[in-house]
Amino acid sequence: MAVAWLALATPPTIDTSEEKPGGDTTVFEEGLNAFSFPAANLDEEGRTNFAIGNSFFRRNWVEAPSSTSARDGLGPHFIARSCGGCHVQDGRGAPPNTFKNGITAEQPIGLLFRLSVLDAQGAPQHEPTYGEQFTNSAVQDVRPEGKVRIRYTELPGQFADGTRYSLRQPHYRFTDLGYGPMQPGTLVSPRIAPQMPGVGLIDAITEADILANVQQQAGRSDGIHGMANRVFNPFAGKDVVGRFGWKANTGSLAHQSAAAFNGDIGITSEKFPREDCTPKQKDCAAAPRGGEKGGSEIDNATLKKVIQYQATLAVPARRGYDNVDVRRGQALFAQAQCAVCHRPSHTTGASAFPSLRGQKITPYTDLLLHDMGKGLADGRPDGLANGQQWRTPPLWGIGLIPDVNNHSFLLHDGRARNTLEAILWHGGEADAARQEVLKMPKADRDALVKFVNSL
Template structure:
């Protein structure tokens, strides 16, 4: 079990303005509010525990359930029929939650695509905007590249890299790496397949995102770009497999899941081959009559765990370099999609209700251009559209997870590369970023790393 570290809250207040030139900035005035990135759930840790501490305002039965969920999150499953933690597979991607979400953060791009890792392939044979991705016959909608003894994985993942050069106005050259993902050694012939490689995202702060009112998210939708700013985010509506209803998508790389309960149940079933009350039927290859393999209580515990992890506080916000970077963040239109501030309202967990939070996401999907396209539609999100990722905690990735790999497939090796991959609605921000001086780029990165 992890040790939980609670540190004393610090801070003063900040805000941002784009009405500055290259050599001046408007001092941020609401520093304390932005420091408290998760409101009362904020955790003041800059250690490797920064992502895996419970919200400090979590008490009583909810805290007990969080701690129980923590233990389950770390449990490693073994072959079905075992007396301890049975249910793995027979086909799977990984054997426990933390293997994909190390220290509740993001995994690095794997050194070997043959081994279990935080990378998986979502697959489909087309898409229905009302029903979602169409399963590949014999495979489903996720390709499992691991199997228990006696079974064959569905396929082996492969990747080829090619260089893509970007040049800043000052002559600095950055060589990006563009991946082309494919597969080999498939266990059965495939007639049609669309592949979307996905790296597992961090899991802290998710309950707060779930508690943002739907109306607040929809208020930022601008599919026709009526204000002419080049940003036209849209909502993705997805089927909740538990209710059968179309609901607003909030989670996943394409906002393709509506609730954390469904997200958790899907991860157990698809990533680990572990059945549960939402997905109670395993592969026909599974000869064990032990379904479902986790109890409703375990599903509830792990769901609550992901809902109630604390959010790391923002840091260094009084530093003039960071404050200048905040001004540039607005000037470059980064905040048009990475919406800084949100409010939660009612929530089933009282610790998450009525919080002012700073996640830097609008929870909408945006066209990010052909460079990042996976060509796989998911409900209303097309093959070039991705949900705006939250930026809170991003500057602690190196401390917690030992790397700085970003984007949906882990191709970016640092924040600069992630920005340079922006296209589509993010193209103007990227081009303006390339025009900045080295000093200004460093200031923008200082701000992003402060989050």
């Protein structure tokens, strides 16, 4: 099939509106700050709120008690001191990349680890000693939960034309445990911090649009059958379709943001009022709390500004969208059925932010859960998601990650060192697409990668 594309006199045409993946919110920016601009159509008031939210997104929170009660309450356990600590330059996190004797020599920041154990009925529960999330930092007089060690083994393979490649398989271990051993059989799920631009537009996609993807795929004969996760959204006060997180385990940008403040930085809010201190972590429970008069450590007004900042981060325009190789790569992307899960376009619906409403956008995601095979499995259920399912991640901005964050590590744990490796890790429902790529000659592979990196 790949050879047929090489024989085409002219590549298929594309919709020129794809140059602006965020619709009217799109900005024409590249380089280090490409992910950090406000939506192009944001009004003056919106830009003022954007700047205020940005300050709380980037600045470090401090330990309590502090003279600055608006920013105290860090921890007791935490991964980062700010949102920007994981999402550097509003970009993508990465696993540690320095090694000693084959093991990572640094502690991860933009890579977190969810923990759970299965009860007698097979339902996931928080690990009894270390809770829902492993944290490797702590405030004074509180023990860190421990350290993360990562090593990789190389898995060699080759394309049909004989070209060799190698994929790296991660292995995780927890050491220097502060509160004793974990329960045997603990399930561990690594999660990298994704790039931020466009999250407000994703939030504005209607549930009906997401569920339509389920119906469209239900009748397929090739085994590509995505499903929606359903989660309780504390801001809506009800179960909703999940859309954020690597397993679509949060139901809105507000839900995702407040949960991350709580789990990653240790900052409480109205909807997440408790620290994740387990019964064995008595020093954690006894640590001072921030905020005023025992209230939330981040108040509703400040949290709202942070959410608005994230929601109105602009998606950068595509580069070379009309390049002949990019256009041919897009045709190959569709031919290999990649565009079934990575659905190109949506139109946004209602939003608290007028600039995001009614925008034709091209995030390249169906926001559904798909079985990605044993190679990528974490074995950990999350809502309706099983241990082999992952949400289809949006692809927009992927080609600018090296400019913004000086790396190209992809997938949910950063194991893929580049776009092609990420494709080759696809299995399960995407295995047929992977097989098509393995058959492609180098010119086609290069065109495919060039297209993805133009997004």
